[in-house]
Amino acid sequence: EAGVVQSPRYKIIEKKQPVAFWCNPISGHNTLYWYLQNLGQGPELLIRYENEEAVDDSQLPKDRFSAERLKGVDSTLKIQPAELGDSAVYLCASSLEGQGADTQYFGPGTRLTVL
Amino acid sequence: KQEVTQIPAALSVPEGENLVLNCSFTDSAIYNLQWFRQDPGKGLTSLLLIQSSQREQTSGRLNASLDKSSGRSTLYIAASQPGDSATYLCAVQGANDYKLSFGAGTTVTVRA
Numbered sequence: 001e002a003g004v005v006q007s008p009r010y011k012i013i014e015k016k017q018p019v020a021f022w023c024n025p026i027s028g029h030n031t032l033y034w035y036l037q038n039l040g041q042g043p044e045l046l047i048r049y050e051n052e053e054a055v056d057d058s059q060l061p062k063d064r065f066s067a068e069r070l071k072g073v074d075s076t077l078k079i080q081p082a083e084l085g086d087s088a089v090y091l092c093a094s095s096l097e098g099q100g101a102d103t104q105y106f107g108p109g110t111r112l113t114v115l
Numbered sequence: 116k117q118e119v120t121q122i123p124a125a126l127s128v129p130e131g132e133n134l135v136l137n138c139s140f141t142d143s144a145i146y147n148l149q150w151f152r153q154d155p156g157k158g159l160t161s162l163l164l165i166q167s168s169q170r171e172q173t174s175g176r177l178n179a180s181l182d183k184s185s186g187r188s189t190l191y192i193a194a195s196q197p198g199d200s201a202t203y204l205c206a207v208q209g210a211n212d213y214k215l216s217f218g219a220g221t222t223v224t225v226r227a
Contacts, residue, residue: 004158042119042204042217043159056214091158103149104215106158 002026004107006092012113018080021110025073025094032069033104034077035091043091049075079112087114117142121205121218129226134192136221138205143183146208150179150190153202153220162203163190167210195225 005024013019025032031050035043046065048056051072060067064083069075079086089109095102118141128134138148147166151159163172163179165188171180176193192199202220209216 041219042206043215044217045214056212093159103161103164106151106160108156108158111156 004092004094004105006090006107006110008110009108010111010113012115013082015084015114016081018078019082019112020076020078021090021092021112023075023077023092023107025075025092026105029094029096029105030072031095031097031102032075033093033095034067034075035093037089037091037109039088046077082112082114084114087112117145117207117209117214117216119205119207119216119218121203121221123221124219125222125224127224127226128195130195130197132195132225134190134195134199134223134225136190136192136203136205136223138188138190138218140186140188140205140207140216142207142209143186144210145183146210146213148179148181148188149206149208149215150177150188151204151206153204159204192223195223197225197227199223200225 007022033048034046037043047060047067049069067077089111091109092107093104095104120139122137149164150162153159165172165181178191181188202222204220205218206215
């Protein structure tokens, strides 16, 4: 069974440019998460989807970040415009359901470098 | 807000030695606690999940304990191997919002 797929794996952009990350969760998983992981830190939740509904986006900086999960399957996270401080690893995870003792399965992440 | 702390931040041991990784959290209202492994440039792999009602979980050479009242968990890795070299992250899932709060991790190096 394929795991969580993310692309691209690496991205280098100039500041003020837009960037987008894509995630395809494990088949059948209703819940999808985007996390931000700074160097030497643990992941922090940006947004959680249950099917196509964003049920927790309280940590998403909405002035420059946006996300969508059309059709409740794959998802895109966008930053526009990117800032130097956005350099980090962006992780996508999925789980069967959003609540309960569901293990979250993580993708390999997209490492973003903003110059 | 849940705060998760992991000590030490880094650990280097010779092959064969047992590893002890510590995790503490500030809010005892948790649903479960998980230990993850992260290899360089890779995502997170779940190692063990302990429900809030449980005291420990075991998988092969790994054993994790949970003391919810004191806000502590310990991950033991027996007879360490070079392949155990990685960063180990502790995460607690809140009982009210089910949100995962992560520690910063312990980076382990096992010397051959």
